[in-house]
Amino acid sequence: MADDLARPYKCTVQLALPSAQYARHLRDVISVDKEISSKVVKSFSIERAPADDGGDGDAGDDMRVLRIQFEATEAKMLRVSISTTYDMINVALKCFQEFGE
Numbered sequence: 001m002a003d004d005l006a007r008p009y010k011c012t013v014q015l016a017l018p019s020a021q022y023a024r025h026l027r028d029v030i031s032v033d034k035e036i037s038s039k040v041v042k043s044f045s046i047e048r049a050p051a052d053d054g055g056d057g058d059a060g061d062d063m064r065v066l067r068i069q070f071e072a073t074e075a076k077m078l079r080v081s082i083s084t085t086y087d088m089i090n091v092a093l094k095c096f097q098e099f100g101e
Helices: 020-030 075-099
Strands: 009-016 040-047 065-072
Touching: 009 075, 020 040, 020 065, 020 075, 040 075, 065 075
Parallel strands: none
Antiparallel strands: 009 065, 040 065
16 A cells, blocks of 8 residues: 655664674564554664774674664654654663673
């Protein structure tokens, strides 16, 4: 079904994580839950970390920035979605820390 809703409210969050594996696991964990309403759409991607961000220099592990793009029809819905996503990220990262990746 085509989605014709205009979503003028947008926000991009980029999280630099310790490793590419952390980025993949976090993306997999938080992308499972879909938005309740079609008023908000989230998309996820993993990007290369900047060369000067203090990484360990391992070329195979530089795809470790999780990028989340939010688009919403209303500012309130955007805020709620971002807040909820940050809560889920916080829980997931605490689990990674406690139990490993």
